[in-house]
Amino acid sequence: MERLHKTNNFPEFTGKVCPAPCEGSCTVAIDDDPVAIKSIEWQIIERGFKEGWVKAQPPKKRTGKSVAVVGSGPAGLAAAAQLNKAGHTVVVYEKDDRIGGLLTYGIPDVKLPYDTVMRRVRLLEEEGITFKTNEEIGRTISWEQLNNDYSAVILCTGAQVPRGVGDVPGKEANGVHFAMDFLTQNTKSLLDSNHENKEYITAKDKNVIVIGGGDTGVDCITTSVRHGAKSITQFDINKIKEDIRMDNNPWPLFPMTFAKEDGHKEAEAVYGEDPRAYQWFTTAFVTDEDNNLVGLEAVQAETSLKMETRFENRSLELKKFGMLILFY
Numbered sequence: 271m272e273r274l275h276k277t278n279n280f281p282e283f284t285g286k287v288c289p290a291p292c293e294g295s296c297t298v299a300i301d302d303d304p305v306a307i308k309s310i311e312w313q314i315i316e317r318g319f320k321e322g323w324v325k326a327q328p329p330k331k332r333t334g335k336s337v338a339v340v341g342s343g344p345a346g347l348a349a350a351a352q353l354n355k356a357g358h359t360v361v362v363y364e365k366d367d368r369i370g371g372l373l374t375y376g377i378p379d380v381k382l383p384y385d386t387v388m389r390r391v392r393l394l395e396e397e398g399i400t401f402k403t404n405e406e407i408g409r410t411i412s413w414e415q416l417n418n419d420y421s422a423v424i425l426c427t428g429a430q431v432p433r434g435v436g437d438v439p440g441k442e443a444n445g446v447h448f449a450m451d452f453l454t455q456n457t458k459s460l461l462d463s464n465h466e467n468k469e470y471i472t473a474k475d476k477n478v479i480v481i482g483g484g485d486t487g488v489d490c491i492t493t494s495v496r497h498g499a500k501s502i503t504q505f506d507i508n509k510i511k512e513d514i515r516m517d518n519n520p521w522p523l524f525p526m527t528f529a530k531e532d533g534h535k536e537a538e539a540v541y542g543e544d545p546r547a548y549q550w551f552t553t554a555f556v557t558d559e560d561n562n563l564v565g566l567e568a569v570q571a572e573t574s575l576k577m578e579t580r581f582e583n584r585s586l587e588l589k590k591f592g593m594l595i596l597f598y
């Protein structure tokens with residue numbers, strides 16, 4: 271346990287959700303399957319929690335210095351843990367009503383349960399860290415006040431602005447949503463009321479298109495499946511990946527090879543096929559006279575690993591979609 275914590279503050283988080291670039295760079299991966307570092311760490315830490323081996327370890331001495339950490343995502347939590355271990359008195363300020371940043375309000379609960387986040391937060395509290403929620407620096411407390419009150423202030427505020435879709439006509443239509451609004455509202459409603467308050471964007475009975483082929487897109491698929499979407503399609507602007515590394519993607523780079531995430535498998539099990547559609551680039555959201563989303567126009571794109579994009583003449587017009595989740 272001690273050895274594991276020397277290099278990883280939160281193996282129970284990374285063991286669940288880290289994309290594990292270390293595994294692609296493992297020397298065994300040159301000609302075989304890599305050492306399953308992520309799963310091994312996860313097994314060790316979960317066994318440790320089960321057996322009661324993971325215990326709070328407050329510092330033996332305090333330095334008399336104090337630090338305010340702004341933001342309680344993984345960066346804020348790790349900074350707080352390290353500074354507390356060094357003996358400083360640490361207070362974490364979080365603007366949301368729950369601790370965890372995107373661990374709590376980005377990654378779906380089904381992938382990283384809130385209980386797992388809080389199990390660690392309680393340990394950090396036992397070690398002496400104070401957590402304050404619903405405190406937004408710059409609004410409920412000023413930067414000046416923090417600077418006056420603490421020996422140091424650390425900003426761990428994350429990326430709070432979603433990436434837009436550019437100048438695509440119709441992007442303000444009813445039914446077009448940012449992934450983060452969809453995922454955050456879903457988790458908050460789940461944790462607050464087990465979805466009973468209905469304060470979330472629902473995918474139930476909708477034809478869902480997820481724009482973006484990355485992990486956040488997969489989280490949108492997972493959530494939409496659970497809502498009971500009518501259909502789910504994930505647009506990936508890139509070409510379908512090969513099963514083996516290409517010449518321009520050698521070891522020890524992160525392997526850009528074909529993978530089927532759990533969300534893809536789930537959608538396939540429910541709807542009968544892998545939800546991914548490759549090389550589609552959205553050019554317009556089609557709306558009715560009340561600005562409701564009724565369709566989507568897209569062109570097929572030719573991309574390289576460098577994300578250079580060139581368009582072909584093929585085009586796609588879909589007029590059946592009732593809802594769209596957006597991630598870029």
Ligand SMILES: Cc1cc2nc3c(=O)[nH]c(=O)nc-3n(C[C@H](O)[C@H](O)[C@H](O)COP(=O)(O)OP(=O)(O)OC[C@H]3O[C@@H](n4cnc5c(N)ncnc54)[C@H](O)[C@@H]3O)c2cc1C
Binds near residue numbers: 288363426453
């Ligand atoms: C949907 C989604 C899924 C993801 N899935 C994975 C995954 O499976 N695996 C993986 O490795 N990575 C994943 N990521 C990426 C990962 O979540 C982020 O890289 C990581 O959370 C960044 O950590 P952070 O602490 O810098 O920021 P955040 O987690 O964003 O935390 C920042 C915190 O600061 C708070 N804050 C901001 N401004 C203020 C202020 N003025 N006052 C007080 N508090 C403030 C915010 O409320 C927030 O809680 C995912 C990201 C998203 C969006």
